[in-house]
Amino acid sequence: MDCGVVFQTYYALNPAGCDPVHLNAFYRNMDVVRKVAADSGADLIDHLARWELLRKTYPEKYLPLMQDVFHVNPRGNMLLGVDIARRFGAEFGNENLDYWGEALILQQLMDELANKQKG
Numbered sequence: 001m002d003c004g005v006v007f008q009t010y011y012a013l014n015p016a017g018c019d020p021v022h023l024n025a026f027y028r029n030m031d032v033v034r035k036v037a038a039d040s041g042a043d044l045i046d047h048l049a050r051w052e053l054l055r056k057t058y059p060e061k062y063l064p065l066m067q068d069v070f071h072v073n074p075r076g077n078m079l080l081g082v083d084i085a086r087r088f089g090a091e092f093g094n095e096n097l098d099y100w101g102e103a104l105i106l107q108q109l110m111d112e113l114a115n116k117q118k119g
Contacts, residue, residue, distance in 0.1 A: 006087070007037040007044045011080065012051035012062070017069035045087055047080060053113040054106070061106065078103040083110075 009030045015023055030048050037044035055062040065076035072080065082092065082103045092100050 005040070005042040007033050007042055008084075009033050009044070009046050009048035011047045011072060011076065012055040014055075014063070014066055014069045043087075045084060047083065050083070050110045050114060053117060054110050057113055058109070061109070065106075075102065079106050082107050 010026070013023065013026060018026075034044060034046065036042075051062070065072055065079060067073040067076070078100070082100065085092075086107070092104055097104075
């Protein structure tokens with residue numbers, strides 16, 4: 001079928017409402033996803049790494065993306081969507097910025113944070 005497998009990590013949970021035991025299990029599970037992707041040679045979209053940087057650096061921008069401790073709201077889903085779309089080569093022009101604009105701005109901010117972390 002000429003297709004590939006793409007693994008994804010979950011986005012960052014809001015640790016303020018998480019039981020530490022469940023939170024630690026969550027991070028261990030995301031490490032397993034990363035390892036399986038690496039071991040199998042599959043692609044990985046590591047949402048967690050990007051979202052953790054946003055959550056820690058700009059909690060005022062992260063919290064409005066969350067519906068509750070574990071789930072994103074429509075705005076958070078939009079940000080996930082633009083990251084996934086970009087990975088598959090989709091480009092967003094200046095059309096419909098009233099719809100995509102916030103997600104694209106946050107994506108750019110997450111890119112900058114990731115680049116700073118890489119040094």
